[in-house]
Amino acid sequence: MSGTFVxxxxxxxxxxxxxxxPTLRANLRxxxxxxxAKRARAVAELDDWPALREAGRRIKDHTLRHLDRYLVQxxxxxxxxxxxxxxxxDADEANRIVADLVKETGESEVVKVKSMATQEIGxxxxxxxxxxxxYETDLAELIVQLxxxxxxxxxxxxxxxxxxxxxxxxxxxxxAWGRPAPEGLTDTPAELAxxxxxxxxxxxxxxxxxxxxxxFMVAETGTLVVVESEGNGRMCLTLPRTLIxxxxxxxxxxxxxxxxxxxxxxxxxSTAERMNPYTSMWTGTTDGDGPxxxxxxxxxNGRTDTLADQVGRQALACIRCxxxxxxxxxxxxxxxxxxxxxxxxPIGAILSPQLRGTAxxxxxxxxxxxxxxxxxxxxxxxxxxxxxxxxxxxxxVVQGGPAVRQGNKVLLKPAKGHAAERxxxxxxxxxxxxxxxxxxxxxxxxxxxRLHPRTLPGPGRAWSGTRELxxxxxxxxxxxxxxxxxxxxxxx
Amino acid sequence: MSSRDRxxxxxxxxxxDVTPHNGPYEEAVGRDYLPEHGHRTTGQTVELLAENLxxxxxxxxxxxxxxLPDLVARLLAGRxxxxxxxxxxxPPEWLxxxxxxxxEDRAESTPQRLDEVDSVxxxxxxxxxxxxxxxxxxxxxxxxxxxxxxxxxxxxxxRVPGQVVSSVPQALERLDPARPLTWISGPSATSDxxxxxxxxxxxxxxxxxxxxx
Ligand code: SF4
Numbered sequence: 001m002s003g004t005f006v007x008x009x010x011x012x013x014x015x016x017x018x019x020x021x022p023t024l025r026a027n028l029r030x031x032x033x034x035x036x037a038k039r040a041r042a043v044a045e046l047d048d049w050p051a052l053r054e055a056g057r058r059i060k061d062h063t064l065r066h067l068d069r070y071l072v073q074x075x076x077x078x079x080x081x082x083x084x085x086x087x088x089x090d091a092d093e094a095n096r097i098v099a100d101l102v103k104e105t106g107e108s109e110v111v112k113v114k115s116m117a118t119q120e121i122g123x124x125x126x127x128x129x130x131x132x133x134x135y136e137t138d139l140a141e142l143i144v145q146l147x148x149x150x151x152x153x154x155x156x157x158x159x160x161x162x163x164x165x166x167x168x169x170x171x172x173x174x175x176a177w178g179r180p181a182p183e184g185l186t187d188t189p190a191e192l193a194x195x196x197x198x199x200x201x202x203x204x205x206x207x208x209x210x211x212x213x214x215x216f217m218v219a220e221t222g223t224l225v226v227v228e229s230e231g232n233g234r235m236c237l238t239l240p241r242t243l244i245x246x247x248x249x250x251x252x253x254x255x256x257x258x259x260x261x262x263x264x265x266x267x268x269x270s271t272a273e274r275m276n277p278y279t280s281m282w283t284g285t286t287d288g289d290g291p292x293x294x295x296x297x298x299x300x301n302g303r304t305d306t307l308a309d310q311v312g313r314q315a316l317a318c319i320r321c322x323x324x325x326x327x328x329x330x331x332x333x334x335x336x337x338x339x340x341x342x343x344x345x346p347i348g349a350i351l352s353p354q355l356r357g358t359a360x361x362x363x364x365x366x367x368x369x370x371x372x373x374x375x376x377x378x379x380x381x382x383x384x385x386x387x388x389x390x391x392x393x394x395x396x397v398v399q400g401g402p403a404v405r406q407g408n409k410v411l412l413k414p415a416k417g418h419a420a421e422r423x424x425x426x427x428x429x430x431x432x433x434x435x436x437x438x439x440x441x442x443x444x445x446x447x448x449x450r451l452h453p454r455t456l457p458g459p460g461r462a463w464s465g466t467r468e469l470x471x472x473x474x475x476x477x478x479x480x481x482x483x484x485x486x487x488x489x490x491x492x
Numbered sequence: 493m494s495s496r497d498r499x500x501x502x503x504x505x506x507x508x509d510v511t512p513h514n515g516p517y518e519e520a521v522g523r524d525y526l527p528e529h530g531h532r533t534t535g536q537t538v539e540l541l542a543e544n545l546x547x548x549x550x551x552x553x554x555x556x557x558x559x560l561p562d563l564v565a566r567l568l569a570g571r572x573x574x575x576x577x578x579x580x581x582x583p584p585e586w587l588x589x590x591x592x593x594x595x596e597d598r599a600e601s602t603p604q605r606l607d608e609v610d611s612v613x614x615x616x617x618x619x620x621x622x623x624x625x626x627x628x629x630x631x632x633x634x635x636x637x638x639x640x641x642x643x644x645x646x647x648x649x650x651r652v653p654g655q656v657v658s659s660v661p662q663a664l665e666r667l668d669p670a671r672p673l674t675w676i677s678g679p680s681a682t683s684d685x686x687x688x689x690x691x692x693x694x695x696x697x698x699x700x701x702x703x704x705x
Contacts, residue, residue, distance in 0.1 A: 051525040062520045065510045068503045081670070087496040139682045139693055193682055193690040200694065205603040205642075221669040231641065231680035231695025238637045239603050249499065254517055256669050260661040261525070274544060275623035275660075278695060279675035280637075286672050288599060289636040304502035310509060407502040 011365040015334035024152075024160045024335050031159045032326040038272035039323060039379075045274070046264065055261045057383040059253055060317035064307065070219040070252045071298065077222030081284020083294040088246075090301050090406070095126035097297050098211065098244055102132050105242050107208045113226065113236040114138040115213025116154065116320060117248050117299055119342040120355070123211070134211065135177070135203050137232035139196050146173040152336030152344065154322035155270055160335060163187040174199050200232065210236035210291065214247045215319065216262060217296075220255050223283045224296070227266060227276050237280050243291035248299050250307075250316040262319060265381040270321040302355030308404035311392040315350045317382045324376035324386060330369055339366065346376035350389040357405050358397050358412070367393035528659035529622055537621045538652045542703060544624025548678030549691060550699040560649070560704055561589035564613065567647060567700060568592055573610035577639050581632020586613060586649065597639045606638060611645040612696075617673075619650045620663045624678065626650060626701065627663060629671040637672055646696040648676075652705040 043049050063070055075085045088094035102110055110127070112118065112134050124134040124145075136145040140158040144151050147169045151157030158166070167187040174181045179199045185191060212233065216225040224245060226233045237243060253259070267276045285294050307313045325331045325345030336344035340362040341352040349366045358364040367390050370376075376386040396403065400414040493501075513520050532540065542552045555563045568576060568590050576592045587594060595609050615633035616626045626648055628634045640646050650656065657663050667673060680695030691697055 046529060048525040048529070051523075055521060055523050055525055058521050062513065062517075065507060066512060067507065068500050069512075071500065071503070087494070087499050089495050089498050089502075093495060137694075189690045193693050197693055201607070204694070205607060218669065223669045229680065230682045230693040232693065234637070234641050234674065235694055238641060249503070256664065257661075258521075260664050261523075263660050263664075264525075273548075273677070275548075275620075275625045275675065275677035277548075277676065277678050277681050279673075281669070281673040281675075283670055283672075286630065289630055289672055290638075298499070300499045300502065304499065304506050307503060308506035313506075404502075404506065407498065407505070 011334070011338055011340070011362065011369045015330075015338040015369075021160075021335075023162055023165075025333070027159050027162060028332055028335055031153070031156060032328075032332050035155075035272060035326045039269060039326070042268040042272040042274065046268070049265075052261055052265050053381055053383055056265055056319075056381055057317065059258050059261060060319075060382050061314070063252060063254055064250065064313055064316055067249065067252070067307065070254055071249055073219040073254075074217055074222065074252050075298075077219060078217075078284060078294075078296050079222075081222045083222065083284040083296055086295060086297045088297055088299050088301070091121035094121050094246055094297055094299050094301065095123055098123060098246060099127055099130045099132065101242070101244055101295055102127065102209055103130070105209055107132075109133045109135065109203075109207075110209040110211050110244075111135050111137055111203055111207040111236050111240065112141075112211045113213075113228065113233040114141050114157075115211070115246060116342055117213045117246050118211065119151070121246070121299065121301060123246065135200070137200050137204070137236060138228075139193065139230060139232075142196055142200065143169060146170065146177065150337060151342065153325060154320055154344065154347075155325075157336075160337070163189060163192065166192055170195050170199075178203060200235075204232075204235040204239055207236070207240045209242045209244065210240035212236055212243065212245045214245055214251055215266065216259060217247060217252045218254075218256050218259065219252050221283055223256065223281050225259065226280045227263075228279075229271065229277045231278055234278055234280055237282065238290050240291055242293040242295075244295045244297065246297045246299055248301075249303050266319055266321055269323045269379070269381040302357075302406075304407060305357075305404045306351075306354040309354065309392075312350065312354050312389050314384050315347070315354060315389055317384055318347050318351065319382060320347075321381055323379040323381065327375040327379050328370070329373065329375075330371060334369070339369065341366075346370060346386045346390075347384075350384075350386055350393060353393055353397075357403075358393070364397045367391075367397060526659075527661050532621075532658065534653045537658050538656055538703065538705075540658075541619055541621035541624065541650075541652075541656055544621065545626075545678070545701050546624075548624050549681075550624070550678050550701050552701050552703065554703045557704065560702070561585055561587070563702060564647065565589040565591065567702075568611055571611065571645060571698075573645065575609040575611075577606065577609045577612040577635075577643055579614055579633055579635025579639060581635075582613060582615070583633065597635055603638065603642060606642040609643050611647060612639050612643040613647045613649070614640055615649050615651075616655060618663050618666050619652075619656050620658070620660060621656055622659050625663070626676050627667060628674045628676070629667060630673075631671075637674055640674065640676075641695055644692075644696055645698045645700070646676075647700045647702065649702045649704050652703045654705070 078085050086097050127134045136142050143158040143166055153159045164187050170181040179202055181195045185195055214224040215227045267273045324347055328346050331345040339348040341348050343351045349369045353363045353366050356363050370390050372387045374387050400412040403412050545552050575595050577595045617629035619626045679691045679697055679699045680693050681689055681691050682693045
């Protein structure tokens with residue numbers, strides 16, 4: 001087993017299954033490699049990419065450091081534009097607010113445009129418990145929902161399903177949710193998309209309540225922005241009478257002008273397009289056009305705990321482009337489900353353990369779901385230093401220390417059952433240079449780690465021998481890296 | 493304590509280590525990126541718009557002011573469009589040569605009614621050459637957001653060069669955030685099935701753009 005997979009107690013079990021699922025592996029490999037190559041071309045078209053990336057980082061960094069200021073301003077702007085702002089400290093509260101708002105309308109069904117925040121809080125399940133049916137309307141989310149499945153990628157959540165499986169799901173499940181799949185449905189993507197169009201259209205046209213997230217919220221104007229491809233977002237944001245948007249507090253940006261940065265970096269970094277097919281922007285309500293009632297639910301749910309960590313808070317700068325998933329050698333082999341959260345890949349490895357704490361085995365293991373190769377940092381359009389946060393979180397798992405949970409200061413004990421991981425940590429330090437060096441912001445480790453042996457020396461070897469770990473990658477990571485990147489990143 | 497106070501209190505405690513920046517915001521951000529990419533004449537910018545629109549599979553036509561009614565009529569007839577939705581302030585001559593039933597978007601028109609029309613004709617607020625994007629802002633020649641969404645065919649007229657900008661920053665400068673905005677770059681699409689791009693899931697499956705000028 002490769003020494004790059006340092007210490008993974010819960011993650012590896014899930015990853016182990018993924019590695020032995022040939023459909024999943026083939027789909028993932030195809031997906032990540034395809035998107036990666038396209039993305040490099042889209043990014044290369046802009047010769048000021050490094051400057052856009054730096055501006056994005058600075059906007060996010062400044063906003064997070066003055067988050068109270070911008071949240072208050074956002075609330076004022078949205079309210080002045082005719083919206084109503086609600087605050088939710090945790091998932092339960094957010095779910096309750098949304099359920100009550102839907103009930104006030106007298107409706108028992110809602111249409112939803114894909115939103116990671118509502119997945120994070122389990123909104124669909126909470127609404128179900130209140131007798132409200134939530135229809136997912138992204139093609140991929142529809143596939144996931146009909147297949148009683150979980151998403152595995154931020155951008156292409158059904159990437160673990162191939163066309164034959166999708167046809168079977170449509171044939172057997174669509175009827176129970178509404179308009180059944182057309183007779184004689186084949187597995188060509190165009191026919192499958194047409195089946196989804198017909199199935200969902202009847203829901204859009206009668207929908208009275210829409211639920212969304214948002215990619216950005218502008219404090220100075222109160223504008224919300226949703227970036228999408230299929231048009232289901234426009235349907236949900238435009239046709240219903242009532243719109244409820246559930247958005248993490250970290251999605252605020254200070255000014256209208258800031259959008260000029262992210263509307264250039266997000267589409268290129270995400271879907272590798274100059275621009276995604278549709279972007280909707282709305283500011284409160286507009287007389288006679290679109291929803292006449294607009295509610296914004298601002299969600300904390302662990303974000304302020306993350307903000308309290310001076311190293312970890314940068315994870316809140318994420319614009320969910322998913323570029324870091326597509327370059328991650330661990331994600332490519334393990335798949336999105338192994339991360340045990342709606343946030344897979346490198347960003348999930350640093351976000352979930354902070355949003356949820358590291359009390360569970362899966363969350364304690366996530367900071368280890370990385371080879372620390374640094375590719376995620378290099379592609380990140382807001383320059384989040386994911387390896388730095390990973391090392392920081394590993395230390396926290398292993399050594400314990402002060403942290404904030406649900407707004408309260410706590411002292412974390414070294415995680416139980418992690419004696420082996422402590423040993424691995426020691427070995428890792430020996431092998432990969434000192435975490436303190438990383439902590440100081442130097443990028444030494446990403447260069448030296450490739451030169452180090454693939455099995456952990458000393459206690460690490462004994463430890464890795466007792467664990468069930470993913471199969472050895474067909475191509476050693478170091479070789480893959482050299483072949484595909486020549487040691488350099490395409491976006492630089 | 494209200495949840496608002498709880499969340500804001502947590503934010504403030506979390507940021508106890510931060511010295512607030514009280515200078516101008518722009519100073520904190522610094523914008524070293526370019527206002528636009530490359531140097532082009534006005535004609536070249538329009539050319540780039542046409543190229544990028546077509547690259548994302550919009551169908552692009554060009555014509556002078558006098559030719560517009562005939563071109564619109566031809567395009568609608570070519571598709572066999574019978575019912576055509578029009579925003580309230582569409583210049584009357586745009587549809588003057590078309591042999592179609594004109595449908596107005598009334599407040600009481602249901603989405604189901606809009607779903608029965610074949611095409612919609614609109615103007616636009618601004619078009620972005622570098623990205624091949626048209627932006628609608630709900631002005632009278634564009635109408636409510638839903639009219640350019642529900643029909644399967646969208647015919648959009650861009651006045652060139654007046655409505656064309658080079659870049660995203662230039663477009664944002666021209667747009668009014670108080671208006672509902674829809675940015676459109678090609679027909680709706682998905683790559684959700686094995687990453688095969690399929691045009692047209694929920695929005696119009698055909699986007700035709702006429703560059704008028
Ligand atoms: S961490 Fe960076 S690269 Fe990864 S999804 Fe977020 S913004 Fe994209």
